Amino acid sequence: MAATPEQQINSLRDELRHHEHLYYVLDSPSISDAEYDAMMNRLKALEADHPALITPDSPTQRVGGKPREGFAKVAHSRPMLSLDNAYNEDELRAWDKRVCDALPASDPPSYVCELKLDGLSLALHYSAAAHGAAQLERGLTRGDGTIGEDVTTNVRTIRSVPLSIPATKLKAAHLPASFEVRGEVILPQTAFVKMNEDRVAQGLAPAVNPRNAAAGTIRTLEPNIVAQRRLDFYAYFLLRDGEPLLPLHSETLKALATIGLRVNTHWRTANTIDEVLDFIANAEPLRDTLGYEIDGVVIKVDSAAQQRRLGFTGKAPRWAIAYKFPARAATTRLDDVLFQVGRTGKVTPVAALAPIFVGGTTVSRATLHNADEIERLGVRIGDLVEVERGGDVIPKITRVVEEPNATTARHKITFPADCPRCKTPLVREEGEVDFRCINASCPARLEEELRHFASRSVMNIEGLGEVMVSQLLGHTIAEHEAEASMGQNGDAPTEAPTRKALVHSLADIYHLKKEDLLHLERIGEKTADSLLEQIENSKKQPLNRVLLGLGIRHVGERTAQALAEEFGSMDALIAASVEDLTRINDVGPKVAEAIREFFDNRKNLDLVERLRKAGLTFTAEKRVRGTRLEGLTFVLTGTLPTLTREEAKEKIEAAGGRVSGSVSKKTDYVVAGEEAGSKLDKANALGVKVLDEAALLELLG
Known part of the structure; x- marks a missing residue:
């Protein structure tokens, strides 16, 4: 008897899942790509003929439509905390002693050592489905550790993430059908190289490093792009209702592998800190052989009961620590120093280097921080310098390398007296190390201000990214890409635009018209409509976001929230004295002076008024505080x-x-x-x- 369409579909799905597991998890494919594609096409054809039989966990359903309005925010079952770091043997032994001292002498800890993958954390939620299987329900980014973003649509494109886990595998691992998996998303080096080749071919600047590329990819609103970039996922935690599902972490790693998730094979248990140090010594040489980035080793207490006893500090578990490998370094020549103006007017010296390969990335720019750092290093143009990728990402100069027979001319680095962009005299306030441009209308400052204002944590204007901001300020895309390419491994100077700018202040974005946008490069009607809609929606952002967007010195997210709750309106804040401001817990004298200085500036008040007329939110619910604990x-x-x-x-x-x-x-x-x-x-x-x-x-x- 011929198989029914449903039987054929189920058989093809099982076979495709088997080959996906072999290829993406075990790295041992048994059929060619052409054979796999032919099988997938047969399944697609059958499902097209029988749409009622399509299920969410079918291999054909990995790529779906993009989220309608960005990514929803979802609370984690328990916080996704960062880890404390150890940088040498003494610090690691001190951590081991703290762990042992906190546990009974009769119950010493054993540890699990794992490679520290250089990616981004992800939480996958599986729920019970038909026939005892577990089905992928949701994928969340780490976010702020407490609340993540729902990136399920993109997670479904990652082939090493199973869309469903059969009951037979769950039974073999002794797991229920509902649980949470936490792990790391990475971009393998081959995929990173391919992505950058594609970007260069399109005339775009290459990405800086695999970690940043992976983070940007997982938040892309186009699942097709995510699928093309071939992200990978390694699992390392198994939770239920925020608690470890199994009594030992080592059992968790084995169970995750049993149910078909990818688990990094470079792990082992250790009964003593000396065994941990042996693992670290063997792990560091692997860095250049793995095909993906690692930046250390994570050590965890194996017992879940001991983990609970040890607990957490305010920001990290006491039962785990990350041993960080030394930053990678190389030697090159300092060819020049450029000066960049940031959002607050801070002028940062940027070293222009003879390109050098450091830790998987070609570095041609490195920050010199400020004039004091230049003096401390004793560095001059023409020096041979050691460049280190701090945290394996941000390049910095660590020292001058002595050259006994140097013939290259050396020149003293002179900090400019005037802003390199608007020529306003720079100011260095007493007690501060930074020189600043105090011209609030400086075009270089405006570019950074616009990016900050439009960012997700401020006014959340999707589409007002770097390229769009650059065009609004009069740059062509070619100019922007050339500048981005110069600064991909450090800060780059901002060159003057070659055409008329559409925006001269933050408030101008609320007066943009569709016909203005259609004159820009690569902007069609759909893109223009979408951006204008995002700009209109940003008017609904609360007062604390508006305050954060103004870019007042020393006012971060927490302080902006406190100001909104304390004063309840922009007008009340503008009228507040320094004494009024310092009564707030999060506002000290320095912050209060900066706030007062901002609102005492006529140009800033004009900007605030224009934003008011544009319809932004200028009031907030004022927090009613008690006085029972006043002054304590x-x-x-x-x-x-x-x-x-x-x-x-x-x-x-x-x-x-x-x-x-x-x-x-x-x-x-x-x-x-x-x-x-x-x-x-x-x-x-x-x-x-x-x-x-x-x-x-x-x-x-």
């Missing part, structure tokens, strides 16, 4: 029974108290939970009163 300073340490640290902080601040990060004689109370650390010891030494959660709640009333 608290420090939080350890894990509280029912409150998260952020919840405790919010309650204290709502009652008029202040939360500090360190203990001093001025601290009134230390609130200590389980596994409280050195802050509790310092509180006891200074005689600061210590509260538990119950006492804090009683104090709050």
